[in-house]
Amino acid sequence: MQEVLKKKSGENRALAPRESRKTIGNINVQNPRMVCRNVNVFYDEKQAIRNVSIDIGRNEVLAMIGPSGCGKSTFLRCLNRMNDTIDSCHVTGEILFDGKNIYDASVDVVPLRAQIGMVFQKPNPFPKSIYENVAWAPKIHGIVESKSDADEIVESSLQKAGLWEEVKDRLDQPGTGLSGGQQQRLCIARAIAVSPEVILMDEPCSALDPIATAKIEDLIEELRTQYTIAIVTHSMQQASRVSQRTAFFHLGDLIEVGSTETIFTKPSHQLTEDYITGRYG
Amino acid sequence: MSPFLLFLLLLALSVAGYFIGQYKALDLAKKAGGTIHLHSRPAYYGALTALWCCLPAFFMFLLWLGFEQSIVTSLMIADLPPEVRSLPPERLNLLVNDIQSLASGNIVSGEVTRQMRVAAAHYVSLQEIGTMITSVIVLFAAAAGMLMVHRHIKPELRARNQVEKVVTGVLIVCSTIAIFTTIGIVLSILYEAVRFFRQVPVADFLFGLEWSPQMAIREDQVGSSGAFGAVPVFAGTILISAIAMMVAAPIGLMSAVFLSEYADKRLRAVAKPLLEILAGVPTVVYGFFAALVVAPMIRNSGAHIGIDVSSESALAAGLVMGVMIIPFVSSLSDDVINAVPQSLRDGAYSVGATRSETIKHVLVPAALPGIVGGLLLAVSRAIGETMIVVMAAGLSANLTANPLQAVTTVTVQIVTLLVGDQEFDSPKTLAAFALGLVLFIGTLFLNIIALTVVRKYRERYE
Numbered sequence: 001m002q003e004v005l006k007k008k009s010g011e012n013r014a015l016a017p018r019e020s021r022k023t024i025g026n027i028n029v030q031n032p033r034m035v036c037r038n039v040n041v042f043y044d045e046k047q048a049i050r051n052v053s054i055d056i057g058r059n060e061v062l063a064m065i066g067p068s069g070c071g072k073s074t075f076l077r078c079l080n081r082m083n084d085t086i087d088s089c090h091v092t093g094e095i096l097f098d099g100k101n102i103y104d105a106s107v108d109v110v111p112l113r114a115q116i117g118m119v120f121q122k123p124n125p126f127p128k129s130i131y132e133n134v135a136w137a138p139k140i141h142g143i144v145e146s147k148s149d150a151d152e153i154v155e156s157s158l159q160k161a162g163l164w165e166e167v168k169d170r171l172d173q174p175g176t177g178l179s180g181g182q183q184q185r186l187c188i189a190r191a192i193a194v195s196p197e198v199i200l201m202d203e204p205c206s207a208l209d210p211i212a213t214a215k216i217e218d219l220i221e222e223l224r225t226q227y228t229i230a231i232v233t234h235s236m237q238q239a240s241r242v243s244q245r246t247a248f249f250h251l252g253d254l255i256e257v258g259s260t261e262t263i264f265t266k267p268s269h270q271l272t273e274d275y276i277t278g279r280y281g
Numbered sequence: 282m283s284p285f286l287l288f289l290l291l292l293a294l295s296v297a298g299y300f301i302g303q304y305k306a307l308d309l310a311k312k313a314g315g316t317i318h319l320h321s322r323p324a325y326y327g328a329l330t331a332l333w334c335c336l337p338a339f340f341m342f343l344l345w346l347g348f349e350q351s352i353v354t355s356l357m358i359a360d361l362p363p364e365v366r367s368l369p370p371e372r373l374n375l376l377v378n379d380i381q382s383l384a385s386g387n388i389v390s391g392e393v394t395r396q397m398r399v400a401a402a403h404y405v406s407l408q409e410i411g412t413m414i415t416s417v418i419v420l421f422a423a424a425a426g427m428l429m430v431h432r433h434i435k436p437e438l439r440a441r442n443q444v445e446k447v448v449t450g451v452l453i454v455c456s457t458i459a460i461f462t463t464i465g466i467v468l469s470i471l472y473e474a475v476r477f478f479r480q481v482p483v484a485d486f487l488f489g490l491e492w493s494p495q496m497a498i499r500e501d502q503v504g505s506s507g508a509f510g511a512v513p514v515f516a517g518t519i520l521i522s523a524i525a526m527m528v529a530a531p532i533g534l535m536s537a538v539f540l541s542e543y544a545d546k547r548l549r550a551v552a553k554p555l556l557e558i559l560a561g562v563p564t565v566v567y568g569f570f571a572a573l574v575v576a577p578m579i580r581n582s583g584a585h586i587g588i589d590v591s592s593e594s595a596l597a598a599g600l601v602m603g604v605m606i607i608p609f610v611s612s613l614s615d616d617v618i619n620a621v622p623q624s625l626r627d628g629a630y631s632v633g634a635t636r637s638e639t640i641k642h643v644l645v646p647a648a649l650p651g652i653v654g655g656l657l658l659a660v661s662r663a664i665g666e667t668m669i670v671v672m673a674a675g676l677s678a679n680l681t682a683n684p685l686q687a688v689t690t691v692t693v694q695i696v697t698l699l700v701g702d703q704e705f706d707s708p709k710t711l712a713a714f715a716l717g718l719v720l721f722i723g724t725l726f727l728n729i730i731a732l733t734v735v736r737k738y739r740e741r742y743e
Binding site: 080082085087109110111112113114115117118120122124125126127128136137140141187190191193194 | 545546622624625626627628629630631632633634635638642643646647
């Protein structure tokens with residue numbers, strides 16, 4: 001990648017200066033799944049996200065990259081209102097899902113979160129059996145009514161998460177007894193068991209070894225055909241491998257957004273280039 | 282030299298030893314070119330010196346304290362005139378007791394003879410000599426230990442490892458003290474209980490339905506011969522504890538859930554300490570609150586709807602006891618629910634679980650070991666509680682499941698049995714130990730059950 005960039009810099013591309021905080025690149029996509037406009041997030045007085053506008057397209061993987069503390073996780077957690085659990089946090093602006101602002105007073109977060117699932121940085125299976133980990137959410141939402149329905153959903157979710165073959169003989173064992181990578185896939189199975197439309201992933205591989213990471217990345221590629229995925233990652237290689245679009249955040253601003261290829265080969269902003277070439281961040 | 286003075290001196294010597302050892306280590310370090318050339322930090326050399334100074338000496342001191350009495354006494358007896366020594370053992374014992382009392386200035390049972398005065402004086406002088414010798418030995422041991430280590434201090438002396446070994450030993454001793462104390466208590470109760478069961482058959486005690494421990498003090502006294510069926514007493518304990526837990530478990534758990542999941546931070550900061558104050562109220566205060574406020578209230582409201590309630594009722598005691606143990610349940614449960622990682626809450630919310638679903642299906646199961654622990658602590662408090670029951674539930678051992686009647690509990694009976702004026706080997710007094718033994722076994726089983734539950738969930742959920 002370095003060499004590519006060196007070659008490109010010979011072309012004398014005009015990079016936007018470091019000081020420019022306006023988003024560069026096309027924030028729009030055709031037929032978006034989620035539309036974010038002028039999103040600001042505050043923790044008490046402190047502003048963590050400034051005026052971020054971006055579309056998230058159907059069946060695409062949007063990678064969010066940026067140095068630590070740039071607000072990418074905060075922004076991700078806004079997309080299914082997970083920030084509601086933090087008292088000091090409040091959000092302004094619009095995040096439209098199916099044409100409706102999810103921060104509208106009339107929106108109930110419970111079904112919303114069932115539609116926009118989430119996978120966390122650290123695998124967090126419930127202290128229940130593997131089976132219950134997956135079947136619990138469909139049960140509480142009334143998606144399954146009979147035991148056979150539940151069996152079916154558990155099997156198909158674990159299949160999709162690529163975990164079925166490894167755990168089918170020990171579904172009654174505790175989910176916490178699995179290895180880290182298996183736990184993370186269990187959490188993905190748990191998220192897709194309620195048939196969400198969007199899956200948010202907050203550094204899902206940062207606690208995993210390279211083999212488990214590769215499995216999850218393959219899985220993301222497969223899941224893309226059915227779901228919309230937004231993933232926060234610290235690994236630029238991962239972003240370039242799994243995503244179609246990439247958004248670069250810096251200190252609460254969305255600096256640049258574009259197709260993953262463009263961002264990684266021909267970034268338009270000085271900060272983006274510095275970050276992806278490893279000069280800082 | 283008095284033992285206390287000796288102890289202080291020993292302490293001073295140890296402190297001095299510490300500095301001497303440290304000084305020598307620093308001195309060696311200076312010669313070698315810095316403390317980096319020492320095996321351990323200088324403080325460890327000091328600590329090692331201090332330990333060698335005080336520990337052997339302290340053991341000598343303890344040995345003397347343990348054997349002082351018998352050595353001095355036998356020496357004194359050996360110096361008594363032969364005609365006294367040839368007295369039968371009981372008489373001799375009595376005489377020795379008198380001499381010792383005389384020596385320490387206490388009241389003597391018989392007449393004081395000149396011979397006894399001489400013996401007492403001799404006893405005192407023997408004691409003084411003994412203390413003198415011990416002081417010398419102890420101080421000598423301390424100095425010798427200190428000097429020995431001092432000579433051994435070299436840069437390569439592994440002082441840290443040795444000090445750590447001693448500290449480990451101290452920790453082991455501390456942790457076994459509790460165990461040995463428990464064993465000692467059990468054995469002493471067991472001993473007295475066996476004496477009781479020699480007079481009252483075990484089956485009568487365990488399955489008898491009548492409890493009336495009044496015994497005739499004199500042969501000719503008109504009175505009951507005593508009935509020691511413990512069932513009513515234990516039934517009373519179980520009834521009152523059950524009422525208390527019915528109050529404390531739901532209220533405590535609910536308030537724990539509220540405090541940890543629903544209340545905002547400021548409210549929690551105020552409410553939790555307030556709840557914990559409940560645990561600090563002396564039980565006597567709860568007792569008169571139960572007897573003077575709650576019991577009459579229950580009685581009056583019973584009278585209103587035409588139910589006969591005795592003025593001392595299990596219900597009054599149980600209710601107030603329940604309030605008393607709420608903080609045990611709520612505070613501990615709140616702590617463990619709070620300790621459930623935020624990531625589990627996030628996981629539950631992220632699949633669209635409501636707050637109550639999250640609490641019921643994720644948080645409470647995850648916190649269950651701690652919650653069970655809190656509940657058990659509350660149960661053992663309820664079983665062991667005496668004051669409230671004495672004041673509000675009465676002393677009459679009725680075998681009843683009706684909470685509106687007066688009942689009594691094991692602990693209350695133990696108290697009333699032991700404060701009586703019976704001789705110590707009468708069944709009435711000894712019954713207290715039998716009750717204590719059965720109570721102990723009961724709570725032991727309760728603890729075993731709780732530990733099993735906790736372990737089962739630990740294995741599954743960690």
